[in-house]
Amino acid sequence: MSELSYIKRPNRGLKIYAAAFLTVLYVPILFIPLFSFNDSLYVKFPLSGFTFQWYIELWERSAVWDSLGNSMRVGVAVSIISTILGTLAARAITRSRLPGQNAIVAFVMLPLVIPGIIFGVSLLILLSRLGVSLSLYTVTLGHLVVCLPFAVATLLPRFEGFDKSMEEASADLGENGWFTFWRVTFPLVLPGVIASLLLTFTISFDEFIMAFFLTGTDATLPMFIWTQLRFPQNFPSVLALASIILLVSFLLVFVALWVGRLGLIEPEESQS
Amino acid sequence: MSSDGFISIRNVGKSFGSFRAIDSISMDIQQGEFFSLLGASGCGKTTLLRMLAGFETPSQGEIFIDGQPMSDVPPFERPVNMVFQNYAIFPHLNVRDNIAYGLRKQRLPKAKRDAMVDEMLDLVQLAGYGDRKADELSGGQRQRVALARALILKPKVLLLDEPLGALDKQLREQMQLELRRLQRSVGITFVFVTHDQEEALTLSDRIAVMQGGDVLQVDTPNALYEQPRTRDVASFIGTMNFLDGRVLSRVNGHTKLDIDAVGEIDIPTPHPAIVEGDRLSLAIRPEKIVLHRAAPDGPAMQGNLEMTSYLGERSHFHIRVPGCVEPMAVSAQNADLGEIRALEEGAPVWLSWHDDALIVLDGK
Numbered sequence: 359m360s361e362l363s364y365i366k367r368p369n370r371g372l373k374i375y376a377a378a379f380l381t382v383l384y385v386p387i388l389f390i391p392l393f394s395f396n397d398s399l400y401v402k403f404p405l406s407g408f409t410f411q412w413y414i415e416l417w418e419r420s421a422v423w424d425s426l427g428n429s430m431r432v433g434v435a436v437s438i439i440s441t442i443l444g445t446l447a448a449r450a451i452t453r454s455r456l457p458g459q460n461a462i463v464a465f466v467m468l469p470l471v472i473p474g475i476i477f478g479v480s481l482l483i484l485l486s487r488l489g490v491s492l493s494l495y496t497v498t499l500g501h502l503v504v505c506l507p508f509a510v511a512t513l514l515p516r517f518e519g520f521d522k523s524m525e526e527a528s529a530d531l532g533e534n535g536w537f538t539f540w541r542v543t544f545p546l547v548l549p550g551v552i553a554s555l556l557l558t559f560t561i562s563f564d565e566f567i568m569a570f571f572l573t574g575t576d577a578t579l580p581m582f583i584w585t586q587l588r589f590p591q592n593f594p595s596v597l598a599l600a601s602i603i604l605l606v607s608f609l610l611v612f613v614a615l616w617v618g619r620l621g622l623i624e625p626e627e628s629q630s
Numbered sequence: 631m632s633s634d635g636f637i638s639i640r641n642v643g644k645s646f647g648s649f650r651a652i653d654s655i656s657m658d659i660q661q662g663e664f665f666s667l668l669g670a671s672g673c674g675k676t677t678l679l680r681m682l683a684g685f686e687t688p689s690q691g692e693i694f695i696d697g698q699p700m701s702d703v704p705p706f707e708r709p710v711n712m713v714f715q716n717y718a719i720f721p722h723l724n725v726r727d728n729i730a731y732g733l734r735k736q737r738l739p740k741a742k743r744d745a746m747v748d749e750m751l752d753l754v755q756l757a758g759y760g761d762r763k764a765d766e767l768s769g770g771q772r773q774r775v776a777l778a779r780a781l782i783l784k785p786k787v788l789l790l791d792e793p794l795g796a797l798d799k800q801l802r803e804q805m806q807l808e809l810r811r812l813q814r815s816v817g818i819t820f821v822f823v824t825h826d827q828e829e830a831l832t833l834s835d836r837i838a839v840m841q842g843g844d845v846l847q848v849d850t851p852n853a854l855y856e857q858p859r860t861r862d863v864a865s866f867i868g869t870m871n872f873l874d875g876r877v878l879s880r881v882n883g884h885t886k887l888d889i890d891a892v893g894e895i896d897i898p899t900p901h902p903a904i905v906e907g908d909r910l911s912l913a914i915r916p917e918k919i920v921l922h923r924a925a926p927d928g929p930a931m932q933g934n935l936e937m938t939s940y941l942g943e944r945s946h947f948h949i950r951v952p953g954c955v956e957p958m959a960v961s962a963q964n965a966d967l968g969e970i971r972a973l974e975e976g977a978p979v980w981l982s983w984h985d986d987a988l989i990v991l992d993g994k
Contacts, residue, residue, distance in 0.1 A: 521716065521718065523714045523715075523716060523718040524718050524720060526683075526685055526705070526712075526714070526718065527712070527714055527720070528720075528731070529684075529685075529705040529706045530683060530705055530706070530710075530780075531706075531711065531731050531732035531779065532707075532732045532734075532735055532783065533706055533732075534704070538706075541731070541734075542720060545722045546721070546722060
């Protein structure tokens with residue numbers, strides 16, 4: 359007899375399924391770093407040799423650095439603004455008795471399921487009607503639409519997870535709403551704020567569709583990659599760039615998930 | 631200024647939507663008093679406490695603290711502090727910073743502030759625990775931190791929302807004593823919410839018994855136990871036997887009653903409102919009833935012993951009396967029982983009592 363409970367009993371079929379699932383998901387992606395070190399202009403087997411050439415080539419092209427700078431600027435702005443807005447929204451949703459609260463949450467989350475191309479086209483129409491010329495600002499606006507639901511979704515559990523009486527205790531001890539927020543609410547949701555910053559930055563950094571519609575003359579990194587695909591001789595360095603982006607994105611998301619969960623379990627113990 | 635007490639509650643009511651949590655309540659709490667709000671859950675006691683703290687706004691009426699109307703004063707400007715049911719210790723701060731939390735506005739030099747925190751740590755017997763985090767504290771220690779955090783601000787009133795509810799029995803009894811000691815030494819008015827009648831009787835100077843959003847009676851523990859005014863209060867505090875009867879006549883402060891299942895008796899009555907012909911309810915405590923094996927002189931009830939519970943120092947009896955719906959509960963010291971102890975269940979017994987043991991209740 360196994361000492362494991364029914365629900366925890368190992369299941370070979372499920373293990374195989376899980377392994378197959380992860381393989382199908384990630385093997386295609388692994389080809390990108392693989393070919394980025396391949397000493398050949400063409401993506402095909404057999405591999406012809408190991409090289410850092412494409413990475414060096416990447417390093418030496420100023421257009422890469424320009425677009426990287428653009429993406430960083432947009433990403434930082436988007437992550438800060440969407441996290442601030444997300445914090446305010448999450449607090450309003452969890453702390454006040456709003457009429458039609460569920461509908462409001464649904465509307466905030468809606469951009470998650472509306473195709474980006476629709477949002478992109480509609481924003482483009484709106485902005486051109488208003489006579490706003492396309493620039494990094496319009497890209498930032500588009501990315502805010504995409505990132506805000508992620509910020510709210512990351513922050514909501516933090517706000518739901520801590521006890522309302524903490525804020526009441528602060529008020530009782532003489533602090534008004536603003537100081538209560540800074541001295542109690544903010545430190546308690548801080549891991550969620552950091553997670554939201556990292557996550558929204560990553561999303562903005564990788565975003566293509568909105569950028570495709572809303573970019574003016576300054577390209578973001580994904581836009582730069584898109585334009586490079588037209589030139590076969592540049593393709594291996596695109597692979598090198600994609601590999602770097604993959605690695606950084608993975609790291610950021612992992613850190614975001616890890617930080618976002620910090621301390622989520624312990625405060626609950628104080629409740630009777 | 632329309633206040634008689636230190637805290638004066640005037641016609642205060644609270645509705646949540648269509649739910650009436652508190653009807654119109656008026657009462658006064660004196661300075662330095664240990665005052666308890668006692669009632670079952672949902673009786674409105676916590677709502678009343680939260681209105682004192684400022685977390686809920688009364689739907690009607692006014693609360694005065696030290697003569698000042700409170701309706702326009704937000705929680706962070708009221709001269710009250712609260713110990714929350716779950717203590718609400720800030721998890722991101724250590725014990726010292728939790729205790730010093732409310733001192734920011736006073737802009738004290740650090741040395742002065744540290745001295746005040748040390749003094750509080752001593753007062754609640756947590757010296758040496760200053761650097762611990764909230765999650766490194768036991769339930770009793772959290773409660774002490776919550777107390778220190780509130781008391782360091784020297785509030786005019788300390789509000790306590792069932793602060794002992796989460797502790798186990800032994801620790802609870804220890805903390806009861808400590809709370810009492812603390813209240814005496816700091817001299818602050820305590821308003822204490824509890825559903826535990828024993829706790830309320832042990833700790834309080836006065837108790838307000840609440841039910842269904844109403845205050846039934848405000849009195850000292852002794853008066854609540856010995857002279858409950860209504861059947862609800864009488865049955866809520868301790869065990870009580872009830873008898874129904876009719877007023878036959880009133881002469882010279884004595885009242886002649888015809889009590890169901892007993893017959894005619896004469897009692898001295900302090901109750902001015904009783905009129906000839908009225909139906910009334912009487913109450914009598916189990917320990918005020920005397921058991922006999924044979925009919926005693928004077929008024930008595932005859933019944934049969936239904937059940938005996940032996941509790942060491944005392945025994946409880948249930949006696950089925952013809953004409954009474956509920957069996958009569960009787961409690962006696964085993965040392966005083968004598969031959970009664972040997973009685974079989976079902977044996978006939980007689981119940982008697984002193985005249986002053988009968989409590990005349992209001993209503994019906």
